[in-house]
Amino acid sequence: MAEQKSLPGRGLHTRRPAPRPPRSPSDIYVNTKTDFRAQLARCRQLLGAGGLREVRVHGLGLAIGRAINLALQLQLSHPGTLLLSPSTSTVELTDDLEPEGGEDMEPGARNRNNSAIHIRVYRPQGE
Amino acid sequence: MSNAKEKKYAKRMRNQPSNVSLSSDIGTEQGHRPRHNERQENFQQHRDSHPGPSGQHQRHPYQSHGTHFHGRGGKGRGAPSEVPLVPKYITATMFAQARAAEINAMVKAVSQKSSNTLVFQSLPRHMRRRAMGHDIKRLPRRLREVAKKEMEKSAHLKKEVSKNKCRKARRRHGNLQLEFNRRQRKNIWLETHIWHAKRFHMVKKWGYCLGHRPTMKSYRACYRAMSSNCLLQDLSYYCCLQLMGEEAALLNALSRLTSTETGPSFAAALCLSGKRQGSLVLYRADKYPKEALGSVTFLWKPACVPDSPSEKRQLWIWCHPTLKQDILRELRQVCQCEEAPDIAVCKPEPVIAPQPAKPQTTPKTTAKKRKRKDQEGEQAVPVKRIIGDGTRDSLDPYYWTSKHTAIRISDLTMEFVRYRLTGPLSHSVLTEALRSAPLHKETESDAGPHTWWADYCSNPENVRLHTLQESMFQLLQAVGSPAEFPPGTILGLTVGDPRLNLPKQKTKAVPSVEKYEDRDQVKSIKLNGFPLECAQSFIWASDICSKVTENKVSEQEINRMRSELLVPGSRLDLGNSESKIPVLLIQHPGKRTGTDRPGWGSGWDICLPKGWGMAFWIPFIYRGVRVGGLQQALQHSQYMGIPDAPGDFPDCPAGVQSAKETEDSLLEAYKRRPPAKRANFIKHGVLAPFRCPWEQLTAEWDQRAGTVTKVPAAEKEEETTMDTNQEGEVPQGTVTEAQEDVRMEPGSQGTMGNELDMEKAGGAGVCVLRNKRILKELCTLCSLCNQRGPRSKQIPSPAPHGPSDMLLQVLHTFPRSLVWVRLTMLTKGTPELHAMICIPSEQDLVQLATDKSFAGPQEPKHGDPIKKKVLKHQKETKKKKAKAKMEKEAPQQKEEMSRDDDSDQLTLGLWPNPLPPVISHCCRTLLGFVTHGDFSMAAGCGESLGFVSLTGLIDMLSGHPVNRTGFVLVRNPSSLQYRFAKIMVAA
Missing domain, CATH: 1.10.10 (Arc Repressor Mutant, subunit A)
Structure with missing residues (x-):
């Protein structure tokens, strides 16, 4: 997770935050910092007492595994009533590069791709 | 008679003439003593008068009871019958003569009032009347004279507030304005002052009246606004300095103030083109890395014509008001448009105090005096004063021109309004509140007062630019957060009057999913920012700005027109006479250091021409922003981990001054408590709970490391001479501060004292390490130590054998520098201001390794020798x-x-001023101090920012077992408990 490692051959860079579309209460962005049980409890609450028919779980990069885990755990806790429909996408991230050849040169920026997963957890219509 | 009674009696008798006594006494003594007194008096005063019969019967007056004085009784009225010696006859003259002194005393006592009561208060109850205090005629006639005098006296004593007018008259617009103008003579009000004063705790700071925090409970709400909604702050108190001249000349002059080692300078390519705003730390000319002046942000006006070298460029430098005078002085010097060098040499004035104008000392300058716009004398209704600047006297020159380089420096403080919007919703707030200005319509008969706009719109090229800017502005809605833009992006804009599309009710601006898009255009502006020509704005042209300010339609007028609308509540359309306001939007990038929460606290600054403050403020408020004050600004910088001006610049004069002020206020609060109810800091082993003795800290570390570099004597002398030259330019506050430090030094630091003196003569003796390369080196050293986890175990860590050669070299050249560090508490604990950062001992680390929940060692209680x-x-x-x-x-x-x-100087519980050695005073070695400490709502644990000694830090990082060197101990001044914290150097 170290942000500014001076790896040989690659300039130093600063990451900009990932783009995040405006979200509704049913969009859950999974990260690696928050306690997993808390995230699970939040989703359960939304689907149970919150009365939502579906939640969308988003995970980016390192958090993909956690997102999948979260969705599966959700399904386990409501046996037989929840369906999953995952989809994947690519998210473009931006890094600010350090200027090469002196501080006053033009600092670059580059785009970098990262994979993301979006899992729709929903109750089937028939119920 | 008991003691108390005696005292009371003495008090009553104080104003009595010596020959008159009270009746209570007489009752017991039957008038023997008085008669005796009287006799003596008589013989002394009237030697020639023979003791007549009247003299023999003097005890009569004192024999009746119940009242104090009975001078009148002496005239023979009602002598009690049980007294046998009643005179047959009295000679009036003799009788009166014998009592002359008595009568005189009595008359005097009656005419002179001894108590504090007013006349009508001394009246018996049955004679009192309603409203006697106000209406003299209600008093008995004999008291009217005295009462009249009293009333006049009290009228003089009362402050001549406008209380003499009734409230309605006082609140009338003109009178109110007069009063407001009077009240902001000393501390300048921002344009939003009235709005703030109703809702904020106001403080007088830096020559302004500023809102400190909202009166409503909103500390946490403001944090939420910053991280997920939108927080609005008024930053108009920041000072703008404008430099105009040829690009090469400007860069040449300014390069002396900066160093590329600390990051991009004024010449950074993107900033120079006018596309981005830059930020840097200024130093005194050629003094880097010593004698910093403070951090500034700057922006260049975009060059309009394809590069012509002789073109005049315009540069704005925005700085904190406490730094302005120093920076201005230094700018004048490097641009060679300085005034005579002796300015303010011996003027004892604080940093902000307005300088007295010195026309005779300005031979080189063409300094113009600013005209005041207040015409209170001529006009019936006083005009609201927009001009005003707490950092400068109105008589001071506000621009300086150089003869050699043709550079013109002008001070544009308070010429612009600057608001800061922080948080991801600032995009929606901006796009909803502002609307691009409508183009000038030639077809309409009414040309309107905005001729500049008509001229501008007549050129199709300009119209194209305007529509481009408008479309770019609309694209903001397609981006989720301001942090996704390149740092410091600038967007110029001309907007219509924001008051016209004010919603009827306060609403909350929310981003809509429909507007969010991910097209190529959005991608390109995210990657590279807006196209260069979009940074153009008329706000750079002072004449247009002043026109815009002058032609502002007043609030009253707008409301009148609104009320005359045919359909109530419909949108007011002013056509060509609608105001067009040039604005500048500047992105501020938010958190850019550290791993967590990248881009936190990003947002947009908006610059407007003066006079338009409230017209933009209210529309923003109506879009559901939350407003913060100075406290929120501090919180913002703290959570971002960046130093806050001016408190976190211990090496610049303003920082020293602000530290001194903090110390004074804390000390005063401390002394207000009784000694038993306050912490005894001596027993806690805290040497300086209210300040940070940076000089002593660095000097002691330097001494301990044994790397005292011997400066050759000649060089030293040179330094001192240079310093003496500069002393004139150092504001008085710093000099006195330095002198005080010097005074406290020699006691503890026999040998170091001298050397320190020399360093301090030119300003603060410490310097802060801002060299990016070295900071990065330190950062990696720290982070290598900090890395503990599954991943770092796999990598056979490259084991920092110790500092690299570069670090050692730095250590050798600047042994007395400080490093800005960020601390995160490991488990419990909230660091406070001036908490101590210490090095843990080996044993502590071993204990921590065995027991994860080990809180930390405790400091044994110290004795109190003083x-x-x-x-x-x-x-x-x-x-x-x-x-x-x-x-x-x-x-x-x-x-x-x-x-x-x-x-x-000697206060119970505080060390007297020559401090004993600081770093080894407690059981753990001191490394540095915390300058900001709080529970961080962003991180969910205690976080603090502070400085540590570079020598100490390197000593610590190289000396310890490799795996754990990233830990330090933090101890609050009010406690004996050390707690563990992770240390990080921000690169």
Whole structure:
């Protein structure tokens, strides 16, 4: 997770935050910092007492595994009533590069791709 | 008679003439003593008069009971019958003569009032009337004279507030404006002052009246606004300095103030083109890395014509008001448009105090005096003063021109309004509140007052640019957060009057999913920012700005027109006469260091021409922003981990000054408590709970490391001469501060004292390490130490054998520098201001490794060696005070007062000023101090920012077992408990 490692051959860079579309209460962005049980409890609450028919779980990069885990755990806790429909996408991230050849040169920026997963957890219509 | 009664009696008798006594006494003594007194008096005063019969019957008056004085009784009225010796006849003249002194005293006592009561208060109850205090005619006639005098007296005593007018008259617009203008003579009001004053705790700071925090409970709400909604702050108190001249000349001059080692300078390519705003730390000319002046942000006006070298460029430098005078002085010097060098040499003035104008000392300059716009004398209704600047006297010159380089420096403080929007919703707030200005319509008959806009719109090229800017502005809605833009992006814009599309009710601007898009255009502006020409704005042209300010339609007028609308509540359309306001939007990038929460606290700054403050403020408020004050600004910078001006710049004069102010206020608060109810910091082993002795800290570390570089004597001398030259430019506050430090130094630091003196003569003796390369080196050293986890175990860590060669070299050249660090508490604990950062011992680390929940070691309680001394001193002073009171001599008292001041140095629970060695005073070695500490709502644990000694840090990082060197101990001044924290150097 170290942000500014001076790896040989690659300039130093600063990451900009990932783009995040405006979200509704049913969009859950999974990260690696928050306690997993808390995230699970939040989703359960939304689907149970919150009365939502579906939640969308988003995970980016390192958090993909956690997102999948979260969705599966959700399904386990409501046996037989929840369906999953995952989809994947690519998210473009931006890094600010350090200027090469002196501080006053033009600092670059580059785009970098990262994979993301979006899992729709929903109750089937028939119920 | 008991003691108290005696006292009371003495008090009553104080104002009585000596020959009159009270009846209570007489009742017991049957008038023997009085007669005796009277006799003596008579013989002394009237030697020639023979003792007549009247003289023999003097006890009569004193024999009736119940009233105080019975002078009248002496005339023989109603002598009690049981007294046998009643005279047969009385000679009136003799009788009166014998009692002349008595009568005189009586008359005097009656005419002179002894008590504090007013005349009507001394009336018996049955004679009192309603409203006697106001209406003299309600008093008995004989008292009217006295009462009249009293009333006049009290009218004089009362402050001549406008209370004499009724409230309605006072609140009338003109009178209110007069009053407001008077009240902002000393501390300048921002344009949003009235709005703030109703909702904020106001403080007078830096020559302005500023809102500190909202009166409503909103500390956490403001944090939420910053991280997920939108927080609005008024930053108009920031000062804008404008430099105009040829690009090469400007860069040449300015390069002396900066160093590329600290990051991009004024010449950074993107900033120079006008596309981005840059930020840097200024130093005194050619003094890097010593003698910093403070951090500034700057922006260049975009070059309009394809590069012509002789073109005049325009540069704005935005700085904090406390830094302005220093920066301005230095700018004048490097641009060679300085005034005579002796300015403000011996003027004892604080940093912000307005300089007295010195026309005779400005031979080179063409300094113009700013005209005041207030025409209170001529006009019936006083105009609201927009001009005003707390950092400068109105008589001071506000621009300077150089003869050699043709550079013109002007001080544009308070010429612009600057608001800061922080948080991801600032995009929606901006796009909803602002609307691009409508193009000038030629078809309409009414041309309107905005001729500049008509001229501008006549050129199709300009119209194209305007529509481009508008489309770019609309694209903001397609981006989720301001942090996704390149840092410091600038967007110029001309907007219509925001008051016209004010919603009827306060709404909350929310981003809509429909507007969010991910097209190529959005991608390109995210990657590279807006196209260069979009940064153009008319706000750079001073004439247009002043026109815009002048032609503002007043609030009243707008409301009138609104009320005349045919359909109530519909949108007001002013056509061509609608105001067009040039604005500048500047992105601020938010958190850019550290791993967590990248881009936190990003947002947009908006610059407007003066006079338009409230017209933009209210529309923003109506879009559901939350407003913060200085406290929120501090919180913002703290959570981002960046130093806050001016408190976090211990090496610049303003920082020293602000530290001094903090110390004074804290000390005052401390002394207000009784000694038993406050912490005894000596027992806690805290040497300086209210300040950070940076000089002593760095000097001691330097000494300990044994790397005292011997400066050759010649060089030293040179340094001192240079310093003396500069002393004139150092504001007085710093010099005195430095002198004080010097005074406290020699006691503890016999040998170091001298050297320190020399360093301090030119300003603060410490320097802060801002070299990016070295900071990065330190950062990696720290982070390598900090890495503990599954991943770092796999990598056979490259084991920082110790500092690299570069670091050692730096250590050698600048052994006395400080490093800005960020600390995160490991488990519990909230660091406070001036908490101490210490090096853990080996044993602590071992204990931590075995027990994860180990809280930290405890400092053993220290003894208080000076307590006795203080108490003794206090006793002595008390005695002296008592003595002085007895003698009651003015000079004595004065002396006493001065002695009192001396004794203030000795306070119970605080070390007196020559501090003992600081770093080894406690059981853990001191590394540095915390300058900001709080529970971080962003991180969910205690976080703090502070400085540590570079020598100490490297010593710590190289000396410890490799795996754990990233840990330090933090101890609050009010506690004995050390707690573990992770240390990080921000690169």
